[in-house]
Amino acid sequence: MTLLRHNILSLSKTDQQLSLLLRLCALISALLVALILGFLLSESLPILQRVSILNFMNDPSWHPVQGLYNITPMLSATLLSTLGALLLATPLGIASALFSRYYAPPLLAAWYRRLIELLAGIPSVVYGLWGLTTLAPLVAQIHPPGVSLLTAILVLALMILPTVALTVDAALLAVPAAYHSSAAALGLSRWATIRSVIIPAAHSGIRSGIMLAAGRAIGETMAVLMVAGNVVQHPHSLFDSVRTLTANIALEMSYAMGDHRVALFVSGLALMLMILLLVSMSELFKRKEVYV
Amino acid sequence: MKKLGLLIIILMLSATAWGYFKAKPNTAIEKLTLTGSSTVAPLAAEIAKRFESLYPNVRVDVQTGGSSRGINDTRSGLANIGMASRALKKNESELFSYTIALDGISIIIHQANPVISLDKQQIIDIYTGKIVNWQDVGGNDAPITVVNKAAGRSTLELFLHYFGLKNTQVKPHVVIGDNQQGIKTVSGNPNAIGYVSVGSAEYEATHNVPIKLLPLEGITASVENVRQRNFPLSRPLNLITREAATGIAKTFIEFARSTQVNDLIEAQYFVPVEN
Numbered sequence: 075m076t077l078l079r080h081n082i083l084s085l086s087k088t089d090q091q092l093s094l095l096l097r098l099c100a101l102i103s104a105l106l107v108a109l110i111l112g113f114l115l116s117e118s119l120p121i122l123q124r125v126s127i128l129n130f131m132n133d134p135s136w137h138p139v140q141g142l143y144n145i146t147p148m149l150s151a152t153l154l155s156t157l158g159a160l161l162l163a164t165p166l167g168i169a170s171a172l173f174s175r176y177y178a179p180p181l182l183a184a185w186y187r188r189l190i191e192l193l194a195g196i197p198s199v200v201y202g203l204w205g206l207t208t209l210a211p212l213v214a215q216i217h218p219p220g221v222s223l224l225t226a227i228l229v230l231a232l233m234i235l236p237t238v239a240l241t242v243d244a245a246l247l248a249v250p251a252a253y254h255s256s257a258a259a260l261g262l263s264r265w266a267t268i269r270s271v272i273i274p275a276a277h278s279g280i281r282s283g284i285m286l287a288a289g290r291a292i293g294e295t296m297a298v299l300m301v302a303g304n305v306v307q308h309p310h311s312l313f314d315s316v317r318t319l320t321a322n323i324a325l326e327m328s329y330a331m332g333d334h335r336v337a338l339f340v341s342g343l344a345l346m347l348m349i350l351l352l353v354s355m356s357e358l359f360k361r362k363e364v365y366v
Numbered sequence: 367m368k369k370l371g372l373l374i375i376i377l378m379l380s381a382t383a384w385g386y387f388k389a390k391p392n393t394a395i396e397k398l399t400l401t402g403s404s405t406v407a408p409l410a411a412e413i414a415k416r417f418e419s420l421y422p423n424v425r426v427d428v429q430t431g432g433s434s435r436g437i438n439d440t441r442s443g444l445a446n447i448g449m450a451s452r453a454l455k456k457n458e459s460e461l462f463s464y465t466i467a468l469d470g471i472s473i474i475i476h477q478a479n480p481v482i483s484l485d486k487q488q489i490i491d492i493y494t495g496k497i498v499n500w501q502d503v504g505g506n507d508a509p510i511t512v513v514n515k516a517a518g519r520s521t522l523e524l525f526l527h528y529f530g531l532k533n534t535q536v537k538p539h540v541v542i543g544d545n546q547q548g549i550k551t552v553s554g555n556p557n558a559i560g561y562v563s564v565g566s567a568e569y570e571a572t573h574n575v576p577i578k579l580l581p582l583e584g585i586t587a588s589v590e591n592v593r594q595r596n597f598p599l600s601r602p603l604n605l606i607t608r609e610a611a612t613g614i615a616k617t618f619i620e621f622a623r624s625t626q627v628n629d630l631i632e633a634q635y636f637v638p639v640e641n
Contacts, residue, residue, distance in 0.1 A: 135534065137517065137533055137534050138517055138518075139517050139518065139533065140532070140533065140534055142534070203550075206547075206550050206551070206554060207550060207554055210551075210554055210555070211554045211555065214511075214554075214555050214557075218508075218509050218511050218539070218555070218557060219511035219539040219540050219555060219558065220511075220554070220555055221540050221551065299543065299547075300547065300550075303539065303540045303541065304516065304540065304541035304542065304543075305538050305539060305540065305541050306541075315539055315540055315541075317541065324543070325516040325541070325543045326516050326517050326518050329404055329516075329517075329518035329519050329520070330517075330518045331404065331430065331431065331432065331518070334517065334518060
């Protein structure tokens, strides 16, 4: 069949139609992001015309009803809680994936993986409720008030741990079997194989898993709202109460009017820009693909 | 094939049109516009929903914008009924107000806290950060965790108004959203102090949640005292009209004040005027 065609490199008619359809779908997805950004911009514009953007960084506090709009404490809270959660969850998640893939006995590994999948399926509000009623009182015994940056980091880490573990696990699974047999043929130990063959080969998958987890941590709203304490301030210690950008929107949106409402759209815009920055930074620091 | 498709589309369109004209009632639709307080609006919207199901010819439009807007719109005739989360002021006495529910706020602390009452000045000092240890108000030697509400909430407004505070003066350790979160925060922290709607606090306190409602000015915080209008930290939720209500507006106000909507009022942690 293929031989009858003049040029096997040009697309068949069906392929052309499919390609058109796929291009359309891709365009729509890209357009959606642009539309969201445009919507946020147009909603924030009324206040940005009257209040300088500097007010959002230099005002003494966040009291939108009184016309004070400093959002930097919430930016730092969002960044710190995400970073803290990633620092905890990444090594644990990678270790968990390595354990279930290479060290656990097959039966245990299967059950363990199911458990992690279950952990990934628990709704965030359940984590939040647990954090508020169990974890926060424990933290309060060390240092009041209990709901704090530390509590938020712990709950977030627990939430993104399964995301990291599962994506890393999938990345490890995708490493070709030939790599394993070649390493075995060279007489490498299990750990040496993992360290110098498997992990470099699965590097890009691991990285995208971490990015996915970072995205989930930044966007998490309900759980953080319940355990972070929500006081707008730059944290001076792990035990200080903080408010993230997402929690800010969820807390105040339903009762906000006028400029207050618009100021909340500005914090949404800030969140969006932060995520854009994060994604582009990870693209920038992307290592060249390693082919072992 | 194409013809069949066309036929189906035509059939569907005509069916829709037929259904539309058939559904259109003979009587004209009456419209009722409510504007005002964002505290009353969610309750009014719920009441309106039930009202519309009883009177299919009426459309009720509920808009928020604050009590002052409710008063202004009622005066200018932009709204049939205004909503206000306060009693009428002296210069508004030409308007008619109908109380549909009462809203009360109780100061709550953990049950294990030995403090049994705080006076107004003590509460102000705690919330502005002048008193930071329970020892100074007759409690244990422990730092106070101040729980405040998020900006824009009506509970916050009423609280600040009663104690004569500005939100910028309050030095909170925890900021919460709804009443449930406040109750969970206080019940999980023996050294916390917070404030929530009397209705929800009383319900939780009688259902084994370890919180304690503090009396205010010597008056016990209870739904009954709010209903009797004895409790100082409370306010009426009013519907306002320019003239004595007539017609459909009157029917709506009577419905909103009847026992038929008590469940809706209680679901929003307000107190019905009568039982």
